Amino acid sequence: MNTASKHLWVALALLPSFALAEGSVGVGVSEKETPTSKSESKDPTVAVSVNLTPPEPKQPANAFGESGPVELKHVVEIRPFTQAGRSEVALFGTGQVNGKFSSHYGLDIDLAYHIRESVGVWLGGSYVIYGRQSSLTDELISKAHEQPFAANALLMQWNAAVGLEMNPLYGKFTIVDDKVLHFAFYINAGAGIAKTRVQLRGNDNQQKDAAGNLAGPSFGDTGYRPAGALGGGVRIFLTPRWTLRLEVRDLIYSALVDKINGCSRADVGKVSQGRTDVASGCDAGAFKDSGADAAPDSNVKNAGIAQDLLSDISSDVINNLSFYGGVSFLF
């Protein structure tokens, strides 16, 4: 047992009635299991055991069905690393895990303040480095000549949220019976905004630009959406200040797609015909590919795809479930 964990063991005896309840899940400590605790109890700095053996001579069977005298103890450990009153900055890499029609990979930075040991507030933001329609969507378009509704394939560019965090569970584990690591489960919830867009030209589209190179995917802006965040994860304490963070977070945002680049279907139809008499608020120029080598008719082609996407006004609630893996620093 390492030195740090030795100093953090505090043994407290609880009421015999509670020990009975423990027996049902196998945590009652029998005489057979006491060598470790006995040796440690000689050193008061290592562990303090208080034996409140009840007056009744007969004890119930322990977890292994053994009857006879049972030393009824309940060991409550003090958490070795306190969070209360500390701030935390965390950096995550993120990857979508439920991306049927879309794929998102990015970075996230969170700031948190732990008001109490089990309650905190957080403020965070994510930036999507790679946000594209999925290979499934590409395959559907090329092989089945179908594509998901715009709302189903809405892509997120970034999001920001503020929320609360709770730490209901705390525990520890060993790796190959050697190193003890302490951890805390947490859940969080928040609200914020998300910037969204839709993909117009597919990832494997063969359209070429003015220089003869593949033009690559193109996108249309679909604006800001209110977003909610629900997550759960584990904070593994590598040191008193550094933690490994593993989390799954569900970003929920509404997706009613009735305009692309601010243009209704009627306006998009006009852009696809090369016309410029569109309503105010419709950014016809946004359909044109960016860059010096952009094909001159790229706005017409992109608007044609947008017109297809808007042929059925679609709405949905997107659940962008992502895995977050990173580190945090407490200060």
Place this chain on the structure above:
Amino acid sequence: MKSLLATLCAIFAASPAAAATTGGIPQAQVGVIKNKLFHTNGRVEVGLSFATAVGSRFTQSYGGLLAVDYNFNEWLGLELDGAYNATSLSDLAQKVRDKLPKIPSSSDDISKRQWSEMSQMGQMKWNGGLAVRFAPVYGKVSVFAELPVHYQFYALAGGGVAGMHYESLTFCVQHAGAAQCDVFRTEDGISPNLQLGLGMRIFLLDQISLKFELRDFLYADKYRQDFDQSQGSKCVSDLSSPSCGTAANTGFLSASTLLFTGGVAFLF
């Protein structure tokens, strides 16, 4: 197989970890987690789990998985497992089928007649395999600050064979009219696979524990491309006709079926 097991047993029985002691007490029985109540060393384990596919594109699967393990020590074991699944196409697959373009006629341009099947349409009907299980993480968590729950995390890797069923989403082999396809192409076969998994065991009693796992079965994908959709009736059982297209050149690990399993394990 017997000699292999005997060799593995001898290797792990003689390993330094198995022989290590702490204060005269075998380390496996002491550990660094205080009151490590549950041990698997040298025990046989039988687990029965419910299994369902997660993250599949167009298929769904529900079934069961039976696993028999021998634990060489506290963190290493060998597992023989078998699974049987009831599989079908998902609702999304049916929606895609409903919106497929009309079946072309033989007089249409080749670009309209030449179609390809979707990839990753494999349905794993059954599986049998052998896997090594490595359980390096043992811990306990305090629930509601009072109730310690002991658990173990483990990873597994192995291989085996699986009975696969493929049902095409696009390759129509029988249709009465152009509007709707009556029968789509199917294919059955046996494929070797690689199995990778992560799991968690929650100890309830010395002999009973709950297990939750994610098992990914990786295998070679099968689908055809560039077939003539107007000539599908020629491809019901014999795919040698040029109008039946060509089998896609896929790698050994080009498709996968991810199963979530949850069940109970008995230690003897």
